[in-house]
Amino acid sequence: MKIDNYAIADAPRLGVKGWGRWMWRQVTSMRVALILLLLLALASIPGSVLPQWPQNAANTRAFIEQNGWWGRFLDATGFLDVFGSAWFTAIYVLLFASLIGCILPRVRVYWRNLRSPVPPVPARLDRYENRDEAETADVAAAFESARSHLIRRPASSLLGWRVRVDERPSRQEGVETELALSANGEGLRELGNLIFHLSLVGILAAVAVGSLLTYRGQAIIVEGDSFTNSVVDYDSFSSGNLFRESSLEPFRLTLDELDAAFNVQGLAEDFTAHVTLQEPETDPVSTQIQVNRPLQVDGGKIYLQGNGYAPEITVVDSDGNVAFSDAVPYLPQDGVYTSTGVVKVPDVTSGEQLGFLATLLPTAADNGETLVSAHPDLANPMMLLRGYSGDLGLDTGIPQNVYVLDESQLSPMRDEAGNVWSVALVPGQTVELPDGLGTFTWNDTPRYGAFDLRADPSLPWLLAASIGALVGLALSLFAPRRRLWLVAPLTPAAGGETTVVRAAIMAPAHDAGAVDEMRRVLDAATGRVRRVEEE
Structure with missing residues (x-):
């Protein structure tokens, strides 16, 4: 190819391998790693703002219905399941690849530095600020003493000094050869860098493995009831992609009693769940679970996350059959445990379904205007009840929130005067439902506990890698960085009986102990016959 009289060589084609190498270098650059980290943070925002399918399917479904095409678009593009979407996973995987690609080359560099030979003594020591001299009658013995002292003395490091002794031509007039001792005390710093970067890789690997193998489930247990560690017994359950349900340990947890202590003002003082744990092939064990004091089980921990009241309700339909009989957990709405609950009665033998x-x-x-709760304890319990009849919408196959009553196909019950029926009950009371629909009985008021089981097999490895990263960072920042040199002619100067040993040390300006270390080495080598002060 020619332009005017100048020839220009054709640029070589990169090819598949070349383009792949170029792309890998771009991905593993620190600039791209920071960009991906920022993208990951931005991509996480919709997951905390918009309703998500894994956390609350009912709210997510309602969000889609309320927002029409916009809701369907967000659902189709993964914004309603951000952390499980393909684009979030792509950012996550690219960030991991970028960080590992940035870290591993540095690991090789620090390993080579750690294993590299000790550099020889510089040709001139007079250019270093920290110098000293002493005389010795036996140069070889002095250098051997210095070497032994350095090897025994760790220089505030675990690796100690690495030492080399060489014979080299001398620049002094009348001296042919001289001994030169070079000691490197930077090994601990390099070891700290190596540990830090290896620990970072360990943290990334532990997080990745943990996200694939972890599982977490929530369950509400009423006093006297039991819970079995199986997916069907959880009220909500989430797990990593590599988790297998068959790996769940089939233990059984029974809530014997839940103690809640409140002071006179109604402030909580203590929550204690008295439970019985039955693990396979072992005897039942009675123990306790308290706030921030979880129960350790095989592969995970069980936390007490919440508590409340679960009134025992019995509903008899118009034919006199028991249509519902169970304890229903009510959700506390304030600090005095004003709680709301929903009772759904679909199994009515005749007539319409009932909801309360x-x-x-x-x-x-x-309080002069309405009834309120004055304290969390059951000092004067009362239930305000309102009933509905019609279709509960449970036959559509779409899961419903057990704490929400869908009133779209229900009609409120009305009294003889045509007003919306509502009533106040006390424990043990039975009320007649309007229009002969049956009866509603409040039997008792046990407590319930909300338990959270979390299991992540990577946590011990993550903890170890995190500690390693902190230790490595501390070593790389605070370990001394010193290089020490000794130089002396092999033979005494003409007409003299002693030989001058010159010493110098290189260290950061903030290292106040470097000069003392040099002088200790010089004293150990020469016995310090005399010291020549710096001019």
């Missing part, structure tokens, strides 16, 4: 909205007041009191 209830508010529990543990210590009911009249």
